[in-house]
Amino acid sequence: MNGFAGFALRRVIGAVITLLAISVIVYVVFYVTPGNVAQITCGPRCSPEQVHQVTQQLRLDDPLYVRYWHFLEGIVAGQDYSTGTSVAHCAAPCLGLSYQSDQQVTQIILTKLPVSLSLVLGAMVLWLLLGVGTGILSVWRRGRFTERALTGLTLAGISTPVFVIGLVLMIVVCGQLELLPFPEYVPFADDPEQWAWNLLLPWLTLAVAEAAYFARLTRASMLETLAEDHIRTFRAYGVGERAVVGRHALRGALAPIIALNANDVGSAVGGAVLIETLFGLPGIGQELVHAVTVVDLPVVVGMVLVIGFFVVLANAVADVLYALADRRVVLT
Amino acid sequence: MSLVRVTDLTVEFGALRAVDGLSFTLAAGAALALVGESGSGKSTVASALLGLHHGTGARVGGSVEVAGVDVQTASDEELRRLRGAKAAMVFQDPLSSLDPYYAIGDQIAEVHRVHARVSRRAARARAVEVLDRVGIPDAARRARSRPHEFSGGMRQRALIAMALACEPELLIADEPTTALDVTVQAQILDLLHTLREESGMGLLLVTHDVGVAAESVDDVLVMRHGRVVEQGPVAAVLGTPARPYTRELLSAVPRVDAVRAPSQASDEVVLEAVGLRRDFGRGRRAFTAVDDVSLTVRRGETLGVVGESGSGKTTLGRMLVGLLEPTAGEVRHDGHARAGVHPVVQMVFQDPVSSLNPRRSVGESIADPLRARGERDEGRVRGRVKELLERVGLEGAHYERYPHEFSGGQRQRVGIARALAADPRVIVCDEPVSALDVTTQAQVVALLGELQRELGLALVFVAHDLAVVRQVSDRVAVMRQGRIVETGPADEVYDHPQDPYTRQLLAAVPALDPEVAARRRAARRELASA
Numbered sequence: 001m002n003g004f005a006g007f008a009l010r011r012v013i014g015a016v017i018t019l020l021a022i023s024v025i026v027y028v029v030f031y032v033t034p035g036n037v038a039q040i041t042c043g044p045r046c047s048p049e050q051v052h053q054v055t056q057q058l059r060l061d062d063p064l065y066v067r068y069w070h071f072l073e074g075i076v077a078g079q080d081y082s083t084g085t086s087v088a089h090c091a092a093p094c095l096g097l098s099y100q101s102d103q104q105v106t107q108i109i110l111t112k113l114p115v116s117l118s119l120v121l122g123a124m125v126l127w128l129l130l131g132v133g134t135g136i137l138s139v140w141r142r143g144r145f146t147e148r149a150l151t152g153l154t155l156a157g158i159s160t161p162v163f164v165i166g167l168v169l170m171i172v173v174c175g176q177l178e179l180l181p182f183p184e185y186v187p188f189a190d191d192p193e194q195w196a197w198n199l200l201l202p203w204l205t206l207a208v209a210e211a212a213y214f215a216r217l218t219r220a221s222m223l224e225t226l227a228e229d230h231i232r233t234f235r236a237y238g239v240g241e242r243a244v245v246g247r248h249a250l251r252g253a254l255a256p257i258i259a260l261n262a263n264d265v266g267s268a269v270g271g272a273v274l275i276e277t278l279f280g281l282p283g284i285g286q287e288l289v290h291a292v293t294v295v296d297l298p299v300v301v302g303m304v305l306v307i308g309f310f311v312v313l314a315n316a317v318a319d320v321l322y323a324l325a326d327r328r329v330v331l332t
Numbered sequence: 333m334s335l336v337r338v339t340d341l342t343v344e345f346g347a348l349r350a351v352d353g354l355s356f357t358l359a360a361g362a363a364l365a366l367v368g369e370s371g372s373g374k375s376t377v378a379s380a381l382l383g384l385h386h387g388t389g390a391r392v393g394g395s396v397e398v399a400g401v402d403v404q405t406a407s408d409e410e411l412r413r414l415r416g417a418k419a420a421m422v423f424q425d426p427l428s429s430l431d432p433y434y435a436i437g438d439q440i441a442e443v444h445r446v447h448a449r450v451s452r453r454a455a456r457a458r459a460v461e462v463l464d465r466v467g468i469p470d471a472a473r474r475a476r477s478r479p480h481e482f483s484g485g486m487r488q489r490a491l492i493a494m495a496l497a498c499e500p501e502l503l504i505a506d507e508p509t510t511a512l513d514v515t516v517q518a519q520i521l522d523l524l525h526t527l528r529e530e531s532g533m534g535l536l537l538v539t540h541d542v543g544v545a546a547e548s549v550d551d552v553l554v555m556r557h558g559r560v561v562e563q564g565p566v567a568a569v570l571g572t573p574a575r576p577y578t579r580e581l582l583s584a585v586p587r588v589d590a591v592r593a594p595s596q597a598s599d600e601v602v603l604e605a606v607g608l609r610r611d612f613g614r615g616r617r618a619f620t621a622v623d624d625v626s627l628t629v630r631r632g633e634t635l636g637v638v639g640e641s642g643s644g645k646t647t648l649g650r651m652l653v654g655l656l657e658p659t660a661g662e663v664r665h666d667g668h669a670r671a672g673v674h675p676v677v678q679m680v681f682q683d684p685v686s687s688l689n690p691r692r693s694v695g696e697s698i699a700d701p702l703r704a705r706g707e708r709d710e711g712r713v714r715g716r717v718k719e720l721l722e723r724v725g726l727e728g729a730h731y732e733r734y735p736h737e738f739s740g741g742q743r744q745r746v747g748i749a750r751a752l753a754a755d756p757r758v759i760v761c762d763e764p765v766s767a768l769d770v771t772t773q774a775q776v777v778a779l780l781g782e783l784q785r786e787l788g789l790a791l792v793f794v795a796h797d798l799a800v801v802r803q804v805s806d807r808v809a810v811m812r813q814g815r816i817v818e819t820g821p822a823d824e825v826y827d828h829p830q831d832p833y834t835r836q837l838l839a840a841v842p843a844l845d846p847e848v849a850a851r852r853r854a855a856r857r858e859l860a861s862a
Contacts, residue, residue: 229428236382236423237416237443237494247442251433326433328480 007331011319015312022308024068026301031064037295041099058099071096071301095305096298098291105302108287113306115185116283118195119202119275120268124261126207127214132257134211135218139226140245150215157212166205166278173201183279202279206272210264217260218253225252254325262318270307335360335502335534336381340394343376343385343558350376352558353394360501363528363535365545365566368555369581369769370740374538377555378506381536382419383411399501417447420495424507426487430479436490437463437475444497462493466523484641485516492523499531506538513640514798518840521547522853540769542585543842546570547849554578567846584774586799588841591823594806595784597633602790603652603677603758604628607661610647621647623814624661629758632784634791636805636822638798640837644814649762649794653679665757675705675754682763684743688735694746695721695731701753720749725779741772748779752787760792765800777804798841802826810834 038055039046046054055061059070073079074094081088081097088104090097095105138150174182183201186194225231226249234244273285284303291299323329336358343351351373358364366374379385383403385392396403399418401410415421423429431439440462441455450458456475464471466489479487488508495503505524509517525548528535539545545552545566552569554561554577562575573579610622622644629635639645650656652663654673662669665676678701681687688697698717707713718728724745735743744764751759761780765773777800784791795801801808802822809819810831818831829835839856843849 229423229425230431232384233421233423233429233491233494234431234443235415236384236421237498238412238414238446239416239443240412240446243442243446248431248433251431254433327478328432 003331011316018312019305019308022304023301026304027064027068030297035295040295095302098299099296100294105298108299109302109306112282112284112287114187115281116269116285118188118199119206119272119281119283120265122199123203123206124265126203127210128261130207131211131214132218134215135222136250138219139222139249154212154215157208162205162209163274163278165208166275169201169205185281202275202281206268206275214257214260217256221253221256222249225249255322258318258321258325262314266311266314269310270303334358335399336536337397341377341380341396342393343380344391350558354558354560356553356563358534358536361532361534362551363537363549364551364553365537365539365549366553366555367539367542367545369540369771372555373558374555375506378504378536378538381504382415382421386411416443417498418500419502419504420498420500422491422495422503422505422508425511426484426491427479429491430487432479435476435478440494440497443494447498458497462496463490465496466493484512485519488512488520489523496527500533502534502536504536509544513796515640515836515840518856522856524548525853541842542570542582543844546844546846547842570844580771584770585844586803588799588802588826588838590803592803595632595634597806598631600631601628602631602666604664605652605661606664608648608651608658609660610651610656611659620814622651625816627809629790629792631790632788633806634784634793634804636801636808637792637794637811638796638801638808639811640796643811645794645811646762649760649792652792653677653760676756677758677760678751678754678756680747680751680759680761680764683767684740684747687747688743690735693732693734698746698750698753701750705754720752723752724749740768741776744768744776745779758790758792760794762794766795766797780804798837
């Protein structure tokens, strides 16, 4: 267990360093981006005095390192913010206030994150079932019509843009057949059943696009394993094809599937913007895109950190699963 | 009734006829070895016995009958019942032949449950039982280990245990000891012998090593180009071979007891190692691969460095050439300490396939050392390369050819030509012939000897094969766990070994004479029980 504790500690330290580095990069990028942030924040009809006031309020005059220092301070100790008329306190892990809405960034994250996680984790279950299942089936029926048909479908899945899949699904299922109402996000806590029904189409859309990659990877890795010597051993001992494919070949394909899954889950938390927009899901991705267009630095930093956190977390989980799947792997 | 009856077997892969009209029988409980060089079709025959060519596109003709099953006409279901239950196979490379993801006991249990209607628990118990029987210590615990946690010899024991799990009538062993050290090889061969005595199962041994065959079987069948060359009792075939090819094969086999004519060594020391040490890794995982090794190599002589895998001999060779930096100690050329590679000391590598760039012509590869020394005149480079190619027994016109167009022996000749290109005074050969067939091996060894005499080269010959080392060396150093345990003139070390480890190594070398082999086996058994 000492080995695992050491691994966990090293990972946590690594994650903190990674997240700090990400935040520095975002700050620097924003600092060098041209355009008058105060003017954009205040709105096009603001007078120069008002713009000046906004500049003061948001401390846009301070040098880069001072602003970054305030940001770090906020995370550790919390921060008081003047909103012009009153002073708001933002408690300890404080990521600042939105320039636009004066809302605390941590609050924004807390409302957006469940939406994104609902979408990604639900879709993950579907894409693993669909993708790995398709991969296994095409290996099992290799050289026959089924395999060629599945390969064709997979290629179609990879080459169709995700918004086309989503639009077609929505038009057919909700518009033509009227099987489901047009999706609208319902929090899980309010009504779990409605939550699931409304997320079904977004899940399917994201899953179909992802599953194609998993089907390809599963098929390729399994075929590679099937060519290895130990498969010959089990064939030479009369072990049936079902066990050879289902147990030995699949096990060999597990490690790359875990790695790809971690990557995709991590990046889909913030990266499923198209699907969030298409289905009107108020998630992290949408919020990030919006914040970038209005140069809302605290929100951008917050969203980017959330995404970074999930990428790091997903990879750490993958490493643990990896070591469980293949005992030759030593966690370091 | 015979256990195996093969009649007029042919196996064709596309245009290649791997097995060509082969017939033999094996009586129940008897042991037969198929002996041949690579490409003789011996492994193809072994696979055909289990019908492993079904569905691979190979065309199989003739008839194969194993334990009453006609393999050619058997249904998939009948074949599955034959495989493992009646005839079980042990493969060459025990690491890659086991599934890396599952515990060894579970893999054996899985195979057992295919053939016996028993519970999971009973199958596990059976796995522990057979692991114990093949001599895995603490079998109940080790059954839960995965293959990478076993040593090479233990893995091979585990594979044999898998074969035993279903109590087959026939054991097919395809090069079962080729990947193993000589002392481990002796243990595995002894184990096969004991198991056969106890269970009365038949053995079909496939091997390129005549000595391994002499140790283990009653009858031998010599194969070449997919056909039978000679067949009969092992003592007769190996003692008084009737066919020229068998004689050629036997004469190419290096003997551990053969005395060699000394080369013209001078007293001039060309290469010297003083207190060489090399550590790898850090912290708890640190280990010392080579520990305080000192040696000298004189002009015109051959120093053999012999040891088992992990003894540090390759690390030592690399330090002598300057490819590895020693942690302590130094390498001296002509009395001067040197760091890094230097044209004076060149290397010939073990694997002639991977040590040549497959995307460059062999001529370009040989020209590399010349260009590295600053030769810019294309005409001179080409001339010298052609000269070198001819010197090692190839043709100057081979300059433009690529490595895959050559056989293993020819590729090793290219490797030697490349080493010669730098005009070295010492060549360190790391297992230069271990990937080659015996007849090719003999040719390459002869070439090295010729070059040595002509050019006054000093050779450091690093190898695990005791017989080959004796054949080429004037002096020998025996390595174990990074240290030289014994060193001296070759004849002295081989005929009067002082160190117990050297004695153990020499006792494990397979003898070509079955009677001697039986005596040695008895001696080993006594040693083990004592």
